[in-house]
Amino acid sequence: MPGMRPASATDDRQVLVDRIDMLERRLADIEAKLGSPQAQVATTAGGESAAAGSPQLAELDRRLSDLETNAVLSEPKTTVKRIEVWTDKNGNQSDEPIPGAVKSVTYQRETTARRQAISEVINEALEDAESKRVHIGVSSTLTLQNARQLSGFRTPANGHSYALASADLLFTAGLAQNTIFFADVVGLSGNPPDNEINGLTLLNSYTARLSRQNELNLREAWIRTEIFNQTLGITAGRLDLTNFFDRNAAANDEQTQFLSDALVNNPALGLASNGAGVAVVYEPYSSFTFKIGAQQSNPLATNLSESTFVLAEVDYLMRPFGLPEGNYRIWARTDNSARKRSNAFGVSIDQKLNPIVTAFARYGSGRVGLDNIQFYSAGLSFQNGWVFNPEDNWGIGYSRTKFANRDEDLAEIFYNLHLTERLRVSPHLQYVHENDGPATRAFILPGLRLQASF
Amino acid sequence: MLKARYLASGLVALACGLLAGSSIAQDVKIPDPTKVVMIVDRDSNDIAFMDIASQKIVGRVFLGKNVNPHMVMMSPDGRYVVTGGTRANKAYIIDTRTLTLVKSIPVGIAPEHLSFSPDSKFYYQGNPEGDSVTVIDMTSLKVIKTINGLAEPLNVTFTPDGSKAYIGNYGAHWVGVVDVARHELLKKIPIGAAPGIAKLDPQRYLGEIKGVSNASPSKDGRYLYAADGDLGVVGVIDTRDDKVIKVIRVGKDPWRAYMSHDGNYAITVNNGDETISIIDTRKNEVAATLPAGPDMTGVNFAAGKAFVISSTTGFVFVYDMKTLKPAGRIKIGTNIRLETATTDTADQKMYLAASTDHSIYVITGATNGVQKIANVGLYPWGTHIMDSKDNYCH
Incomplete structure (x- = not known):
């Protein structure tokens, strides 16, 4: 009975088609529950025959299972968008430019039909919440130093150990478009060796530009906004101008690089403390950057006119002699807080010699207060190689400071070991020679810095 | 017998008529596949085709509801355009000339990035959530193999001779080598080892890879x-x-x-x-x-410069490739999200998708000029031009 075979195959196909139809209805029901306004199953285009058989059935079953387990039972996604519209003199609004109409900006809800997985929805909600809150960061550092006097006039520092604990609370919040608020409250406890060694520059830069110890200090509190397509940044409030000026890629951070203040900033800057001020940075994202800043230079002054510190800088990025990138900065400043106006200028250079080694140098000359100052420093920094762990860095540096009738030679070597992303420990070895007439003296200071940040 | 002959000739005539009608219905919409930009629209679930010269959308292929296409690519021979539907778990194959959806093929979970073998014979579709790559034979338009044993495979790169394919595994630290003749994973090449000190930092190395x-x-x-x-x-x-x-x-x-x-x-x-x-x-x-900036999603090259897309800032950062120095920033928009771009074959213009803006921005490499093409579809995620050197996704 050869005629019976086609009839049987037709029946089988019909059974398959019926089952596929049933599964597609189930899928459509679930998609409708998920909120798709025109829920239906995307049918196989190009027509794989419904009678293709069990593979297609298995696929439909699998899709159904995926939907039931992964999809979110939610409304269609809605977002509010900022849109431009055109309104004519009769008050009619158009989405497209029309002659005589005035362009304005409005906001409108938009619905999209994207189906999202549970994880995506949760992540979006978390990111949204994160963007609206005040961000708090914590940075804590403990520095231990020991002074060994090598020569010269005997001081009480010989054989003494010093510990300084520093904790910074950092607050950041978005205020408006391209505008943020930032505050850094720092608490210091303990004593650095500087009180007993009494050098020209600080041997522990954590206390630099802070007037009080063993109590809470407001290190910085400012508002920053960016205008003109975010090329011009204006920061105003209580500032640490060294965060904007005299920067250096290899020697500018007491938390991860050198501990000695002469290898963090240029003493010719003559900034005794942070103060109220403004910094304006024009950054066209080319080779040049232009900066100008002003702040109150004396915290005890009763008015701004008699304690104004003004600073300007030009930065230039170059690649001399086929070397990798180098940053070359020149600055000049004036300060009227002393009886006589004092001026100074300086340069700060960091030049990569290869992907691992960066050379740095600073020079400064002028007056600080009523006395002349001359300063230079130089050194090498190593990163991305010649280290124990990939993110470690280390450096060696030397500085010479001549101020009034005194001069100082200082050298430091450190190795910054990244234990974890948030925890670093770095041994330091400092040498300082203070030439102070009859009180000339030299010290060597082994030290350890333990730094955590969240 | 005569009746049967008449019947047969009638059927042939009918079939010919149907075929003729079919060819009329399937007009050629893209006569030259090198002259269009393909735009993958995630929320309108379609692939839009924009004529490069007129900058008009000349065709659009709807894939199905909630398909959520991710990346689009044209076969090297220009015959097909394909995309992976991330939410539908399917690959979609479009005839380039007629812009008809030829076939949708079930693949692995959450298909995203894909690649063609240089001879256009095989289409490798990565399924990052399924930890697999689906191999589709472009002659039969059928799945011929699923390569398992991967870890969040994101991108596939074929050697110029087509003998091997290299698969980037974002969920691991190795590149998989596939023998294209057998479509089998031959080897895992580790890129680097986690530093020994990593055991002190479990949150960083175990929390997310x-x-x-x-x-x-x-x-x-x-x-x-x-x-x-x-x-x-x-x-x-x-x-x-x-x-x-x-x-x-x-x-x-x-x-x-x-x-x-x-x-x-x-x-x-x-x-x-x-x-x-x-x-x-x-x-x-x-x-x-x-x-550069945050959330960078891609780099394009044109007119001797590199253009780096910073997704959330609305900026494209520009670098001079002779001096290797910054050469400015292009502000594309405020409160928009930029995705990826493709560069034309003359290395002069880039076509940048801006998802939240539902637009494409055409950037002229020589002048850094920008032109907006609005309403290309909902949530454009990426663009593609045949033979472009900058065809990529994110």
């Missing part, structure tokens, strides 16, 4: 540059023996390497420290590390 998203080929195809996000390195693979010949440390959290069109440089976008690293491929060392 950012491995290898892509292996980018050198101009001659001999070497591959595979960036590893967690390790902050680029491994240089010699495809002759499939070994890493050098590990180059770059910035933090590099997403992937992008090759300059002259082959002299590879650029990684380092979202961890918001820099780019420019690797000199002749020396295999970093020639410059330059500041």
